[in-house]
Amino acid sequence: NAGVTQTPKFQVLKTGQSMTLQCAQDMNHNSMYWYRQDPGMGLRLIYYSASEGTTDKGEVPNGYNVSRLNKREFSLRLESAAPSQTSVYFCASNRDTYSNQPQHFGDGTRLSIL
Amino acid sequence: DQQVKQNSPSLSVQEGRISILNCDYTNSMFDYFLWYKKYPAEGPTFLISISSIKDKNEDGRFTVFLNKSAKHLSLHIVPSQPGDSAVYFCAASARYSGAGSYQLTFGKGTKLSVIP
Numbered sequence: 001n002a003g004v005t006q007t008p009k010f011q012v013l014k015t016g017q018s019m020t021l022q023c024a025q026d027m028n029h030n031s032m033y034w035y036r037q038d039p040g041m042g043l044r045l046i047y048y049s050a051s052e053g054t055t056d057k058g059e060v061p062n063g064y065n066v067s068r069l070n071k072r073e074f075s076l077r078l079e080s081a082a083p084s085q086t087s088v089y090f091c092a093s094n095r096d097t098y099s100n101q102p103q104h105f106g107d108g109t110r111l112s113i114l
Numbered sequence: 115d116q117q118v119k120q121n122s123p124s125l126s127v128q129e130g131r132i133s134i135l136n137c138d139y140t141n142s143m144f145d146y147f148l149w150y151k152k153y154p155a156e157g158p159t160f161l162i163s164i165s166s167i168k169d170k171n172e173d174g175r176f177t178v179f180l181n182k183s184a185k186h187l188s189l190h191i192v193p194s195q196p197g198d199s200a201v202y203f204c205a206a207s208a209r210y211s212g213a214g215s216y217q218l219t220f221g222k223g224t225k226l227s228v229i230p
Contacts, residue, residue: 042221090158100165107156109155
């Protein structure tokens with residue numbers, strides 16, 4: 001039972017490079033989320049997708065784009081990476097955003113931008 | 115402006131004793147509260163939650179208490195075990211009117227160390 005799977009687990013980029021973080025869930029959830037966690041900080045919402053075909057901005061969307069490829073997959077793209085985007089990125093999913101269902105998280109992608 | 119605050123970055127407790135982790139919030143629109151547990155190099159795992167209409171929720175060794183008037187909640191772990199050593203995040207949920215969807219706001223976390 002994989003739950004939420006994120007790839008890659010680690011990545012080092014140079015400033016200005018682009019990258020796509022992948023996320024897939026096998027729980028038949030409608031809603032998916034991308035968060036970032038910086039040292040000594042809580043998780044902050046970047047973007048979310050309430051359902052297939054929809055995406056919305058969260059608290060810190062600048063510098064990112066997302067694609068809800070299908071019900072299972074939700075990707076996060078950095079078009080031109082900046083050192084300020086060095087962080088741990090977590091993908092999460094839950095049944096839907098319209099009820100208080102706990103979100104299930106992947107194990108994260110640790111991204112360093114030099 | 116932090117809406118969910120965990121003012122203790124760390125806590126050490128002897129095995130078998132009670133661990134009490136605290137969380138304060140400022141937004142009166144929060145109506146659901148969750149605790150997540152996180153081990154190093156893993157994602158957060160849902161632990162326990164409480165609705166704003168309740169003041170206590172219990173699940174085995176874990177109990178969450180909510181004091182709405184004080185905008186304060188706490189997680190009690192009794193008895194504490196070495197395997198409970200992790201970072202605990204408090205999160206609060208509110209419905210945002212734009213899309214009508216619930217979004218979580220997280221605290222910065224408290225690192226619990228249970229000493230054998």
